[in-house]
Amino acid sequence: MAQPTVTIIDTFGFFFRSFYALPPLKNRHGFPTGLLTGFINFIASLHKDHSSDYLIFALDAKGPSFRAEIDPNYKANxxxxxxxxxxxxxxxxDWIDKMGYKSLSQSGYEADDMIASVVRQARQHGFLVRVVSHDKDLYQLIDDDRVVLVDAISKKVMNERHCDEKYGVHPCQFIDYQSLIGDTADNVPGVKGIGKVTAQKLLSQFGTLDTLYERIEEVTPPRIRGLLETYRDDAFRSRELVRLKDDVFDTLDFSEFAMHFDNPFLPIYDDLVHYEMNAVLRTLKAKALFEESQPSNTPQSEKTEKAEVPQCDSLDGCSVLIDSDAALIALMETIADDALIAFDTETTGLDPSKDHLVGFSFSTDGKTGYYVPMMHSYLGVGDQVSTEAAAKAIRLIFEHRVIGHNIKFDLHFVTRFLGVDRLSIYADTMVLAWLTDSSRSLAMDNLSQSLLHHEMIHFKDTVKKGENFASVAIEDACKYAGEDAYITYRLYEVLKEQLLLKGGQEALDEAFDVEFPFTLTLLGMEKEGIAVDTAVLELFKKEVAHEIATLTEQIHSACGTVFNLNSPKQLGVILFETLGLPHGKKTKTGYSTDEQVLEGLQFEHPMIPMLLQYREYHKLYSTYIEPLIALAQNDPSSRIYTSFVQTGTATGRLSSKNPNLQNIPVKTALGMRIREAFVAPRGKKLIGIDYSQIELRLLAHFSEDTVLVNAFNEGHDIHMQTAIALFGAEDASRKRNIAKTVNFGLLYGMGQKKLSDTLGITTKEAKEIIERYFETFPSVKGYFNGIVEQAKEIGYVETLLHRRRYFDFGSATPMLKAAYERESVNTVFQGSASDLIKLSMNKIDTMIRTEGLRARMLLQIHDELIFEVDADVAEEYAVRFVDAMERILELRVPLKTSMHIGNHWGELK
Known part of the structure; x- marks a missing residue:
């Protein structure tokens, strides 16, 4: 049974963001309606984008919070x-209450404290938590994928990985991170002179704020140590300000916050009319629903009655059931040879190795969607098409130009069903949507609403909770699946035109020549998986289990009693009653024993450091080792299969999920131990090929800076060349790493303040280094400025292959504009690097298939490719793959790679 989910809305945070995101709308009486419009749009998408078991709107209470007593200047500015x-x-x-939703607030506390307290209560119940907010203060609540933040606008989900990528610290360190850097918006002082990079380095070295000050004499350089000593009180006062209270209430009856699925707009219909939000009313069909509801309980079947009418109009479309072999064969004969066919599958689940096809749908005109049921299974199920006829029809369909939405998913099931490795595709509307606007929601429902003004039938309204598509009545399945097909067809027409208008023929060429073939390349990699030696992981597991057992015994001995270390309630009693350690407020459910509390007690009792170490080992055991072993053991070949997300980033870089193999630790001994378990099977070798300094080479290519171009063409060490230019030949070797930091830092807009923090030097010294850098490479600064000016002037930047990313500078806040300036430069280089590796992957994939090479392309980790090959041809193939990558495109400087061959992933370094 799936874990219940709690969704908490950072209400005022959403209101403020919505207010600034929308234009200054007003009704005819001059009353502003922008915030209200944004809120209504959010509510309309609530069940679709944030559906959960419980829904809570967190609110700030009127008056000052307890933090004003800690520091009267808090939020004073x-x-x-x-x-x-x-x-x-x-x-x-007022609308929240009228619409039947529940809010939560308490005098003396902020909404963030409400959220933290809900999170704590929810975790004690074993619930999953989604916090809808853009507030960085809430990053301290993130707990792997059990407690995540969700951006209400972009729908992006932020977990521990995102926190680490964005801020360079773990969520459990976020309070101490904020305590060091402060927050000017809330008037949290922090440690004056300590920036983000320095804070990251300090916490990486010392772990916590308490440990940092306990070992203050170890801090270097002296300037940083001096700042920490001078502003010690500010740091600890800041920690009290930013730490959220998670014990505002003793208990919470979640049943009061059960998420309802009634139409929320009926009770506020008069208000919607009064504020003249006519576009919202039309989109939601609120007026029609209101007139029909006095009272109303319209059956779902009546809502989609038009879908049963065979005569389709161009506005709504219709779905037609094909439930016999004869009808399917006859229909196939009517399809023209040059037809464009939108195709979609319905399955029992998301895992093609365990789940299976239930049926498929297709459309040849964007008006009619045909649904072909094959494997529905419920009492009294009607006629269905045989699997033989279905297989024949699918083969015929894929002889045409086939389009789909996230068609890689469908291809996994269809190729397995047909027993083939590969099928050709023409286009993918999800990829098209991403190419036209990488910041938009790519869900078909949302695209249909925004581009076609058509609200689709929702999956949750079609498939009952706890069941799968095989249990859906065929007639209802037809309406849902047929719509998916004809909407995909319509989206293709609209999105293709959008891409052509935005980017011209070059953009369309990039889509058809690179991105759509790349989808098939990724499909092949996902099918291959990568072998895992479970014996290595089992040995590692035993070592970690032994450490856990030893620590458990030592902790029990230190406490003089035996108890469950994983029980917060039992631990709280031991710590604060048996041992008498200082504690916070006790609630009915017990004491808080989270990581922040334990870190604050490190020097109060010898068992606390042991307990923290125990938790680190326990997380390693449960988060990495056991899941990887389970995944490998579930496969006959002990292989693990990841899913690559082609459209997951704005720059074009791949991400992966289930599991995320791109996020396995690489810079620690622990990460290397885990990577050693990913192996080449007997008689095989792994090859790792990594592009060398790819972004700097692209900088030389784009800027045409003579010094940079000559350095790369003559094969010089670019970091050493930079070090010589900045510090002289005598100091160059010693300061090469500083030069490397400058090279990559300035590439992404690092200013003198951040450079000074990173290198531990004064801002004056940082300014001089930057000035000398641009004097050495005179064309670079002008090129950087040109990228930003182009983004501001025409609203986008382009990668090497003319893939565009758009920026709305016109409506951006000053902070967002600064971010856009950095991201515009970042996109050009990271996006172009992504272009190059996609080209290489497509080329090598074609080589392997057409030549029948004894090789498999397994993984892409940013600028690196990993292959599995027969051992006897490893050297030969490595040379060929290196040649393909280095010759994939002719730039003004040569592309170079580093290559390693090994028996496991850990050797590919």
Whole structure:
């Protein structure tokens, strides 16, 4: 049974972001409606994008919070909210209650404290938690994938990995991180002179704020140590300000917050009319629903009645059931040879190795969607098409130009069903949507709503909770699946035109020549998987288990009693009652024993450091070792299969999931131990080929800087050349790493403040280094400025292959504009590097298939490719693959790679 999910809305945070995100809308009486419109749009998408078991709107209480007692200056510098926003706030808050949702607030506390307290209660119940917020203060609550943040606008989910990538610290360190850098928006002082990079380095070295000050004499350089000593009180006061209270209430009855699925707009219909949000009313069909509901309980079947009418109009379309072999064969004969066919599958689940096809749908005109049921299984199921006829029809369909939405998923099931390795595709509408606007939601439902003004039938309204598609009545399945097909067809027409208008023929060529073939390349890699030596992991598991057992015994001995270390309630009693350690407020459920509490007690009792170490080992055991062993043991060949996400980043870099093999630790001994378990089977070798300094080579190519171009063409060490230019020949070797930091840092817009923090030097010294750098490479600064100016002037930047990323500088806040400036430069280089490796992967994939090479392409880790090959041809193939990667495109400087051959992933370094 799936774990219940709690969704918590950072209400005011959403209101403020919505207010600034939308234009200054007003009704005919001049009353502002932008915030209200954004809120209604959010509610309309609530069940689709944030569906869960429980829903809570967290609110700030009126008056000051307890933090004002800690520091009267807390939030004292905040500018008053715009009058237009203040006018709309009470209406939106009132709507929450009118629509039947529940809010949570308490005097003396902020909404973030409400959220933290809900998270704590939910975790004690074993619930999953989604916090809908863009507030960085809430990163301290993230707990792997059990507690995540969700951006209400982009729908992006932030977990521990995102925290580490964005801020360079683990969520459990986020409070101490904020305590060091402060927060000017909230008037949290932090340690003056300590920036993000320095804070990251300090926490990486010392782990916590308490340990940092306990070992202050170890801090270097002296300037940083001096700042820490001078502003010690500010650091600890800042920690009290940023730490969220998670014990505001003793218990929480989650049943009061059960998420309802009634139409929420009926109770506020008059308000919607009064504020003249006609576009929202039309989109949601709120007026029609209201007129029909006095009272109303319209059956779902009536809502989609038009879908049963065979005569389709161009606005709504219709779905037609094909439930006999004869009808399917006859239909196939009507399809023209040059037809474009939108195709979609319905399955029993998401795992093609365990789940199977239930049926498929297709459309040849964007008006009619045909649904072909094959394997529905419920009492009284009607006629269905035989698997033989279905297989024949699918083969015929794929002889045409086939399009799909996230078609890689469908291909996994279809190729397995047909017993083939590969099928050709023409286009993917999800990839097209991403190419036209990488920041948009790529879900078909959302694209249909925004581009076609058509609200689709929702999966959750079709498939009952706890069941799968095989249990859906065929007639209902037809309406749902047929719609998927004809909407995909329509989306293709709209998105292709959008891409052509935005990017011209070059953009379309990149889609058809690179991105769509790349989908098939990824499909092949996903099918291959990578072998895992479970014996290595089992040995590692035993070592870690032994450490856990030893620590458990030592902790029990130190405490003089035996108890469950994983029980917060039992641990709290031992720590704060048996041992009498200082503690926070006790609630009915017990004491807080989270990581922050334990870190604050490190020097209070000898068992605390042991307990922290125990938790580190336990997380290693449960998060990495056991899941990887389980995945490998579930496969006959002991292989692990990841899913690559082609459209997961704005720059074009791949991400992977289930499991995320791109995020396995690489810079620690622990990470290397885990990588040693990924192996080449007997008689095989692994090859790792990594592009060398790819972004710097692209900088030389794009900027045409003579010094850079000559350095690469003459094969010089670019970091050493930079070190010589910045520090002279005598100091160059010693300061090569500094030069490397400057090379890569300035590539992504690092300013003198950040450079000074990173290198531990004064801002004056950093400024001089930057000036000398641009004097050495005179064309670079102008090129950087040119990228930013182009982004501002025409609204986008282009990668090497003319893939575009768009930036809305016109409506951006000053902070967002600064981010856009950095991201515009980042996109050009990281995006172009992504272009190159995609080209290489497509080329090598073609080589392997057409020549029948005894090789498999397994993984792409950013700029690195990993292959599995027969041992006797490893050297030969490695040379060929290196040649393909280095010759994939002719730049003004040569592309270079590093190559390693080994028996396991850990040797490919």
């Amino acid at each position: 905040r500018s008053p909210a715009p009058e237009e926003l203040i006018q709309q706030l009470p209406i939106a808050i």
